[in-house]
Amino acid sequence: MFAITTRDLTRKFGKIYAVDHLDMRIPIGSLFGLIGPNGAGKTTTIRMLAGLLEPTSGEIRINELSAQQYRQEIQWQVGYMPDFFGVYDELLVWEYLDFFGRCFRLDGHKRKQIIDELLELVDLTEKRDAYVHTLSRGMRQRLCLAHALIHDPQVLLLDEPASGLDPRARVEMRELLRELRSMGKTILLSSHILPELAELCDRVAIMERGRLVVHGSLEEILRQVTQRRFWKIQVLNDPVRAADLIENFPRVLSFVEAQSNNRPAHFEVELSGGDEGAADLLERMIHERIRVSAFAESLSDLEEAFLKLTKGEESA
Amino acid sequence: MNWIFRMDKPLDVNPIIVKELRSRMRGMRAFLTLTVSLLFMGLILYALYQVALASSQYSTSPISPQVGQILFTGLAFLLLFLIAAITPSITSGEISGERERQTYEMLMTTPLSPARILWGKLFASMGYVFLILFAAVPMASLIFIFGGINARDMIKALIALVVITVMFGVIGLFYSTLLNRSGRATVLTYLTIGLLLFGPIFAALLSGILKQQEPERWLMTPSPIMVLASTFQPSISPDSISSAFWMLGNPIYWILGAAPIDQYSIPRPAYHYGLPLYLLITLILYGLSTRLVRPIRRWQIRWYEVLLAFVLLFGLLGLVGIGYLASTNRYENIIIASPTPVIETTGAPVEQTAPDLLTPTPEPLGLSPNPRPVSAIQD
Structure with missing residues (x-):
């Protein structure tokens, strides 16, 4: 029905x-x-x-x-x-x-x-x-x-x-x-x-x-829509080591560090391998004693996907 | 599914009527409109009264009935023009206003049928106009103090006014369903009503000027002015009231004067043609509106709707036909009910014309059934 x-x-x-x-x-x-x-x-x-x-x-x-x-x-x-x-x-x-x-x-x-x-x-x-x-x-x-x-x-x-x-x-x-x-x-x-x-x-x-x-x-x-999924990660300590770790993680396709002086470090990470990949990364970071205060899929990504999708149609 | 048990209950109060009455009668507007129009009518009637008194001071005719007739004629036409002014402003925004306010679609998703929506709109707006119309009736009863009018004429005039009002309302409703903008609908409604009121009279004037002779009366028949005037002919003749309406000039003789009686027949008054015509216009426009109000499948007409249209149309034609036949012995080809055998109707003109006119007819012939022809004025 x-x-x-x-x-x-x-x-x-x-x-x-x-x-x-x-x-x-x-x-x-x-x-x-x-x-x-x-x-x-x-x-x-x-x-x-x-x-x-x-x-x-x-x-x-x-x-x-x-x-x-x-x-x-x-x-x-x-x-x-x-x-x-x-x-x-x-x-x-x-x-x-x-x-x-x-x-x-x-x-x-x-x-x-x-x-x-x-x-x-x-x-x-x-x-x-x-x-x-x-x-x-x-x-x-x-x-x-x-x-x-x-x-x-x-x-x-x-x-x-x-x-x-x-x-x-x-x-x-x-x-x-x-x-x-x-x-x-x-x-x-x-x-x-x-x-x-x-x-x-x-x-x-x-x-x-x-x-x-x-x-x-x-x-x-x-x-x-996209295989590319973006995750927002917020790290409290040691941003340099965290950045290093993320960069060298095999499933990371790209990452951007958005860091200001006083605040905790933010990373926007593009991962392959879906949820599994994200879980792996998180596990790895915790294992490396990096204090992660936020780890979430970024919602703005949805909007971008949507924009990309509809725009792609228009130009096609 | 329980929709079967939710079939239309025709006895339910139409929701549109409830809503319209609730919102329309609320606030100051309805109250002010009613008060102002009554004050306006009262003022004009008072002025007419003074004019009537002044103008008949030097005449020998009995003054009281004359005053009554002048007041009645004035009131009837005042009401006609008041209705012509008020009705379009109410009905021409009924459906287009819903479209403009974007409430139309919400209305269309309810099981309320388009015919019921229109009926509710018409009923509510007519109720409002009739309120003004009937509020004037007590004022009209003042006329009985002066006399000169019989109740029959008054009722006939009121019926004509009601039919004319409904027609004006349906014209507005029709444009309102046809157009999406209230402004345009209102303008077109006023134009149409103006054309209907004055068009035939101007046409008659024009033909009279072009042909240099008295214009043909049938040209003026479609005008509600003529139709209303004909309801109190010939009890009120232009002669007896012209003293107050002299400023309107010759047309008042054509409009208010009954068609001249020749030796063969009494012509039917204009309302015999006008009222059926108006009912027909009302029916046709209402039918069209019920189609136009639909958002989709406007012209997909079901068999029972065709049947209903035919029943209404033939019902109207039948009623008119019966009325025509029933009244035929009062008008055209008067045959005296006499013991002598009836003369062949195909033959030459009926010889005894004078007794013909003297036979009592239900229609009072009034003071001078033969209005002053234009040729007399042209002298």
């Missing part, structure tokens, strides 16, 4: 392919990240999945129901949070949710209960009687997410849920998404920033000019 399946999904705007023969399968209960630069076709894909845009060709199945035939049934199973969204003026927060609750024909008592639960979930309980247009950006984003949850959909389509949020709101959004996944919902979210999704998603697909470039779990992608 897959929550979302697309087969040869294509959408043309004029002569330009916004989405170009997209094949995607998202298992139920996963948190799926769709990444790509602006204009890669992420929003077009999500809009087609939400039933707001007709595909030029190809097939969409949601919960194994064909979107072509079961558009109305699918509306009950999909919650959609658009990229850019507005709010109605002169409407209170609970009335806003009440409106969408009525759209989904929830009965009065149940509706009230669900609204309270949702406000609790997105942490807007104390804003219940505030006007929607007075909310901050992060609160609106959470309110919009709450609206997408009002009919308890199995599949959530979130288009850039974290865009325009400050770091704190971003963390809150991430927490919220984790909570939703633990409720067993399938979540598809898009972003143009890879690290944002890196620690959140089970599976990631990178889109570029309407096509899926890579598709799979994060580790798989990294392995596919």
Whole structure:
């Protein structure tokens, strides 16, 4: 069973392919990240999945129901949070949710209960009687997410849920998404920033000019994208000896020392041999009594990989 | 899957109506609009009252009914123009506003059907306009102090106003679904309504000037101004109220004057043609709007929708036909219900014309059913 399946999904705007023969399968209960630069076709894909845009060709199945035939049934199973969204003026927060609750024909008592639960979930309980247009950006984003949850959909389509949020709101959004996944919902979210999704998603697909470039779990992608993995190492004592050791370690492909006078020494090391190689290096350093205070794969590397990947496609 | 049990419950309150009423009636705007328009109407009616008093001081005609008629005519047209001014500003932003505010897509992912969305929008905005319209009714009841109007005419005028309002609303809604920008939709709605109001009258004027004769009346029939005027013809004749509206010149005789009665028939009033036409325009534009409001598959029409369209269309045609047949003995080819056998209708003109006109017809013929022809004024 897959929550979302697309087969040869294509959408043309004029002569330009916004989405170009997209094949995607998202298992139920996963948190799926769709990444790509602006204009890669992420929003077009999500809009087609939400039933707001007709595909030029190809097939969409949601919960194994064909979107072509079961558009109305699918509306009950999909919650959609658009990229850019507005709010109605002169409407209170609970009335806003009440409106969408009525759209989904929830009965009065149940509706009230669900609204309270949702406000609790997105942490807007104390804003219940505030006007929607007075909310901050992060609160609106959470309110919009709450609206997408009002009919308890199995599949959530979130288009850039974290865009325009400050770091704190971003963390809150991430927490919220984790909570939703633990409720067993399938979540598809898009972003143009890879690290944002890196620690959140089970599976990631990178889109570029309407096509899926890579598709799979994060580790798989990294392995596919590049064999080169960078590790950040922080050493407290004896940076010279450490540098020497790293340089002579057989699996090290390259290393950069970023050292300032007072601080502990930092190295950025490129290793072959994956996790094994990294473990070997760490073991060796500890064996040599070098005090390592940090040893981690550098995340910015993900971004670089992503940049390289998408750029490579463009020049090709 | 339990979606089967979540089938549409048509008796549920339309969520759009609840939302629109909540947000529209909130704050000062609705209150101010209502107050200002009522004050405006009251002021103009007071001015008309003074004009009527002043102008009839030297005339011998009984003043009270004349004042009533002047006030009523003034109020009816005031309401017409007020509606023409207010309705587009409300309805022409309904759908395009959702698109501009980027709430449209969220609405489209709910199971709310496009027809229900439009219906809710129309109902809510019409409710608002009708609030203004019906708030003026107590003011209209003042007219009964003066007399000169019968309740039948008043109700007819009100029905015509309601139909015209709904048509104006649907025109705005149509442009709102057609265009993505509220500004353009509003401009086009005002243009269309202006054209509908004044276009036919200007066309008639032009044809009259070009042909150097009295313009043909059918040219003016599509204008809501004519249609509204025809609902209180001929009980209010231009002669009795021209003293207050003299500044409008000759056109007031064409507009307010009933079509001249010739010896064969009483012509139907303009609203017999106008109201069905407006209902037809309303239906067609509403139907088009329900297609245009969809994000995808706009022209994929299901069989039951075609059926519904046909039922509505033929229902309207049937109603109009029945109305036409039922009222035919009051208008064209009047045949007297007399013990003598009916004269062949194909034959020459009915001879006894004078008794014809004297037979009681449900339509009050008023003071002077034959308005002053233009030729008389040209003298």
